[in-house]
Amino acid sequence: MTAYNQVGESPPSNLVQAKVAFQAPAAPRNLSATALADGSVKLAWTAPPGGAVNHWIHLRDVTSGATGFTRHPFPVSGQTTTLTELFNGHTYEFQGDRGQRRWRRPAERGRDCHGTARATGSRDRLTATPQSDGSIKLSWSAAERAKSYWVYRRDVTFGHEQFSRYHQPFGATTATLNDLHDGNVYEFKVAAVGDGGEGPAGAVVTATAKVTPPGAPTGLKAEAGSGTVKLTWTPPVGAQYVLGLPA
Template sequence: MRRTVPALAVSLAAAFVLTGCTASDTTPPRAPAGVTAQAGSATSVHVMWQAPATAEGVSNYQVFQAGRLVRELPADKTMVDITGLAPQTSYAFTVRARDGAGNTSAPSAPARATTPAVRAEDHGPPTAPAHTTGRPDGPRSATLTWTAATDDTAVTAYDVYQGGVRIHTAGPGETAATLTGLQPDTAYTFTVRARDGADNSSPDGPAVDVTTPPSGGQGPGTAPTGFAAAASPGTVTLTWTAPDTGRATTEYELHVNGRPVTVIQFGAGAVPPSGGAVEHRLTVTEPAGTVWVLRLRARLPDGNWGAFSADQRIVLAG
């Protein structure tokens, strides 16, 4: 995928450098922590867990119900809806992590939830939560609060959305949630929807903006580091270190002279690792002597753009 402005002609050819690979790996990752389960309707339960540290090397997750595998998910997913369940039934779920070498963790602690009774002919959604507030709790977490919604039967869950994607589910009696796994120095917009036992969702409540503070030494930042550019005839070679976000970064937005000119995308087989070294080559047709000021930012795991790298000034070669 490429986006360009008319003033620049840029074609892409990418490569990346991986370091620290091991020949054999027999150590399983740790069991996922923070597993929770919340009934979303009479026939579904929302299961969530915490993302592991980068060093765990998790490639996918397995979700079990009563010892039976019910879902498998890639490493970038840490929540799932388990559907097709029975109303008014208690369920227990566990999650296992698997790494790229096929090692599987022990099961997590079980998370339990009970589905509510089914409500026949319930087609009316709940009202939207009327008021939402939010505040950062540090560089990597935030707390949201909202007013309770109403429904003709009963509200069974509240879903928190960020960028149009559900990132958290809270119980029917909850009007607050702590959101973790955020990035420092990043602006977020959250909305909350109410849901009833028939899976009818309310409209979005009012959006609330939360900006996390800089990390202040409490964790890695979101900007690519060590950004450098070298010009040769017809080519510009970019190198940088991917931000250590805990997930592989697949997209970078390149700005030239203050304007976005292209999104650099890496395919599934060529994804630079979190905190890994990256090299990217641009084939250019601008005349020699053209001055470029370049900067780069990464698409974060939550869909936001991270902070910009330091600027690099280069003169194109002939």
């Protein structure tokens, strides 16, 4: 170093050296992995003291036969992260590092994590409403992560012991079933389907298929002609034809 004033700068002082070295952080502890219902895996750990630094996550797909760990492309600044780009039903191993210090979940705590994406949530509040044309309309609450729904039915009147699944899934939370026998009692239940397969069915509801007779025609008028009478009326909702009877 040198000194200076109004006159000028002094000669340099003696030379000294110092080597800069950053101390590697301690390893984080208590790494855990929890498989979530949507097929992702949540990792959590306890950070070591020393201030905030980033963490790298390394994973290995055991099911696919991977022999080495692959580092996740983005570091994590907190103490939890959720990995979503995983294959359904595969088992993974996870490890991480902080700076140059790497930690691994101890084997005695179980380092494998098996995740399955399954549609969950409520098919509760399932309702079955008979329609006047003999069909039955089903309605239910949406299930989390569901992409479609299977409807199951059982004909109680015919003595069916097992539920049969409708021939096609439904993408919405309503379904109207038409191929029913008039006057028969049916039981229904609904199961949600997601990326991991079919979830459990919800509560069973009961309804009777019944074709309701239409109401009476209204506004009947008679217009006399040459040896004829012309009748006009307003047909009721649901009527297919009207019978005219003489008084």
